[in-house]
Amino acid sequence: MPTRVFVRRWLVAAAVTITAAANLVPSAPVSHAVNTDTTDSEIVRWNEALLQAIRDGTLGPPMVARALAIVHTCAYDAWAAYDDRAVGTRLGGQLRRPPRERTLANKNEAISFAAYRAAVDLYPGGSQQFADLMRQLGYDPLHNPTDPTSPAGVGVTACAAVLAFRHHDGANQLGDLAPGPYTDYTGYRPINAPMTVAAPIDPATVRDPNKWQPLVFTDQSGRHVTQSFLAPHWGKVAPFALKSGDELRSPTGPAIFDKKAYQRQAREMLTISANLTDRHKAIAEYWADGPRSETPPGHWCLFAQFVSHRDGNTLDEDVKLFFTLTNALLDASIGAWDNKRFYDSVRPITAVRLLLRGQQVRAWAGPGLGTRTIDGGTWKPYQPTFFPTPPFAEFTSGHSTFSAAAAEVLKAFTRSDRFGLTATVRAGSSKIEPGITPATDITLSWATFSAAADEAGISRRYGGIHLEEGDEEARKLGQRTGRRAWTKAHQLFQGHGIP
Numbered sequence: 001m002p003t004r005v006f007v008r009r010w011l012v013a014a015a016v017t018i019t020a021a022a023n024l025v026p027s028a029p030v031s032h033a034v035n036t037d038t039t040d041s042e043i044v045r046w047n048e049a050l051l052q053a054i055r056d057g058t059l060g061p062p063m064v065a066r067a068l069a070i071v072h073t074c075a076y077d078a079w080a081a082y083d084d085r086a087v088g089t090r091l092g093g094q095l096r097r098p099p100r101e102r103t104l105a106n107k108n109e110a111i112s113f114a115a116y117r118a119a120v121d122l123y124p125g126g127s128q129q130f131a132d133l134m135r136q137l138g139y140d141p142l143h144n145p146t147d148p149t150s151p152a153g154v155g156v157t158a159c160a161a162v163l164a165f166r167h168h169d170g171a172n173q174l175g176d177l178a179p180g181p182y183t184d185y186t187g188y189r190p191i192n193a194p195m196t197v198a199a200p201i202d203p204a205t206v207r208d209p210n211k212w213q214p215l216v217f218t219d220q221s222g223r224h225v226t227q228s229f230l231a232p233h234w235g236k237v238a239p240f241a242l243k244s245g246d247e248l249r250s251p252t253g254p255a256i257f258d259k260k261a262y263q264r265q266a267r268e269m270l271t272i273s274a275n276l277t278d279r280h281k282a283i284a285e286y287w288a289d290g291p292r293s294e295t296p297p298g299h300w301c302l303f304a305q306f307v308s309h310r311d312g313n314t315l316d317e318d319v320k321l322f323f324t325l326t327n328a329l330l331d332a333s334i335g336a337w338d339n340k341r342f343y344d345s346v347r348p349i350t351a352v353r354l355l356l357r358g359q360q361v362r363a364w365a366g367p368g369l370g371t372r373t374i375d376g377g378t379w380k381p382y383q384p385t386f387f388p389t390p391p392f393a394e395f396t397s398g399h400s401t402f403s404a405a406a407a408e409v410l411k412a413f414t415r416s417d418r419f420g421l422t423a424t425v426r427a428g429s430s431k432i433e434p435g436i437t438p439a440t441d442i443t444l445s446w447a448t449f450s451a452a453a454d455e456a457g458i459s460r461r462y463g464g465i466h467l468e469e470g471d472e473e474a475r476k477l478g479q480r481t482g483r484r485a486w487t488k489a490h491q492l493f494q495g496h497g498i499p
Contacts, residue, residue: 043111063171071115078111195216245337296399403452
């Protein structure tokens, strides 16, 4: 793909990060500085096709992480058949092809047939766009290979083995454990009654101040929504490198109501809220990745695309990079959601309102209102009114876990923490305060992957979504998860580590 096409696509994809819930206009509110003279590998093209299906779909972050991991695992397993050492995740070296067949053309064909079958399985609504990409790449999406040793046959066989495993990995993709794809089969029920965001908190709805409380609000379509916990079963999904979802579970968990740390964090949230600057707001919105975006796992795939172009990656390098990254993101989702379900912890909107109801406090008062004195029982996070807080427990932060895990993989793969990406948030582009915030263009830049991950974590505190411990503990979880994924992937690359 020519450089100018990649840059234009990057700008559009980056714009979605902030304006996913609004109708995009030609002048993108976010632009990234990208300089590259390379072309896309087929891995990057399949990654971008899947990201578009993710933006067009409705799956939440954990399901997105799994989808990305499955597609890139299928692609990796197909590619491994044409490497002299690497083994696949399901069939090991059984698909190995002789040296004379290990051409770039054969690798590309096997990868594309594997990625296509996986993508259609996960996002059937994107079947046409996936088929279009196959044709653009020179393949017939309707081709059903009869020779399992052909490149197409290798790709289809590799994919079938991965899907056979993942269809029964605990995610409930097929709805065989409970009615409906990805639905909960563990019987989770919230302890607290729902809270109407537009009204002051009713203490009677909070039966346990340590636990998550569903919210009631009006979404973008004008419907009244009562939240349901997203994927409370996700800690039971089979991980890539972890032994189980609870292997790295926090031994301490979040602060509880009658402890000073709980009150301190709630008051810290008010301090952040009262002192929000345009830069804080830009950071909060840039990293938000809410509905109709590529979500946090997809955001880091965009960063990996940038790294691929920056470093001029070969196909082989891209296969390994995206395989390792997306499986680290999968394990991050499993570990984070295990904590979320196990601790079922309170979100800031409940903690702050409950502790400070009836008290006059200084805080951000709403779109365009700035910092004012308000009743603490009415405090709201810096979030869109149609998505005031994500529908699941606070501890631990998904954003922080995903980002720290991804940064560890990118550091290990590139053998450096150097990143060097810059993003400009355009004046007035806010979804929360449109036309007002930021007052002037805000430039965000990350010299290192670690700096980007840290900013992603603290962005959720600026946005009023997470408390300090939920962010900090998640960063540790993500770092450990990313290292585990890198070790496991490297073993596979060297011909070891078969289940």
